[in-house]
Amino acid sequence: MNKDLEIAIQASLKAGKVIMQVYDTAFNVEIKDDKSPLTEADKKANDVINSYLVNTEFPIISEENKQIDYATRKTWSTCWVVDPVDGTKEFIKRNGEFTVNIALVTNGKPVLGVIYVPATKTIYVADVTNKEAFKTEVSSHDATLDEVIKGAIKLEPKALGSNPVQVVGSRSHMSQETLDFVDSIKKEGKDVEVVSKGSSLKFCLVAEGNADVYPRFAPTMEWDTAAGQAICNAVGVDVISQETNQSLLYNKENLLNPWFLVSK
Numbered sequence: 001m002n003k004d005l006e007i008a009i010q011a012s013l014k015a016g017k018v019i020m021q022v023y024d025t026a027f028n029v030e031i032k033d034d035k036s037p038l039t040e041a042d043k044k045a046n047d048v049i050n051s052y053l054v055n056t057e058f059p060i061i062s063e064e065n066k067q068i069d070y071a072t073r074k075t076w077s078t079c080w081v082v083d084p085v086d087g088t089k090e091f092i093k094r095n096g097e098f099t100v101n102i103a104l105v106t107n108g109k110p111v112l113g114v115i116y117v118p119a120t121k122t123i124y125v126a127d128v129t130n131k132e133a134f135k136t137e138v139s140s141h142d143a144t145l146d147e148v149i150k151g152a153i154k155l156e157p158k159a160l161g162s163n164p165v166q167v168v169g170s171r172s173h174m175s176q177e178t179l180d181f182v183d184s185i186k187k188e189g190k191d192v193e194v195v196s197k198g199s200s201l202k203f204c205l206v207a208e209g210n211a212d213v214y215p216r217f218a219p220t221m222e223w224d225t226a227a228g229q230a231i232c233n234a235v236g237v238d239v240i241s242q243e244t245n246q247s248l249l250y251n252k253e254n255l256l257n258p259w260f261l262v263s264k
Contacts, residue, residue, distance in 0.1 A: 002127055004056055004104055006145055008114040011052035012100040015045035016118030017141035029092055037088045045084035053080050063223045070253045078106045081250055083223035087199025097198030103226035108249035113230025115200050124204050126234035133234035155235050157264055158209045164191035168202045168214035177217035203228025206262050207235050214262035222255045237264055
C-alpha cells in the first residue's frame, strides 16, 4: 500500500479515537466567524492529524488550520486537504453521521482518500491512481493497518438505469435546487427515493452502490469533498462541477466549491 495512504489511515483512526472521547462528554460548542459550529473534537482531531501528516513531504490545507495565502499555495503541486470533523452539526446532534476526511491532492486532483466514520468504526480508503477503493469495519480505533486491509470489502457503484433512482439528500442542507433536480427525474417517468445522510457519507453511498446520484446545489468547501471525491473517482464515479462541467479541482485560490453532481 502507498506509504502516504498508510499514514492517512493511521491519522484518521487516531483522530476518530479523540473525537469519540469528546462525543461521550458534555462538550461545548463555539460559533466561528463564518457561523459554523466548532467543538473540542474538531480541535483535538486536527492536532492529531497534523501530527501524522507533518511527517510527510506535503503541506496541509485543513479547515481548522490558519489558511495559507494563495501566493504560497499556488506553488504546491501536491498537498493534503483535511476536514478533522466533517458534519460537526451531525456530531452536535449525536446522530453518528460525521466523518474524518483526509485526501492527498496532486495538480488539483485527489489521488488518495480516507474517510473514517468514528461512530461505527467504518473506514473508506481509496487509491485513485490504481482504481482501488474499499471499506472496512474495524473493532477499535487502535486497529492496525493489517486489520484494515484484512477486512477490506471492495466498493462497487450501482449499474446505470435503476428505477427507482436513489438520490442522496442532505439532512441539514436540502436546497430548493436539489428539490427541483428530484422533480426533473420524476418528469422523466422515473420513481425517486431520497436517501438522507450527513457529512461525506453521501459520497460513500454512491461509491458503494447504495445510491445513484448525489446533487449538491449548496455551498461546500474543498475539505468537505476532496476525500469523498477520491473514494468516488477510484470506482469510476464522477464529481462534476456545475460551472465547468469538469471534475472538481482543489487548492484553488477560492477554497469554496461550485455546485456539483456525483454520479457514474
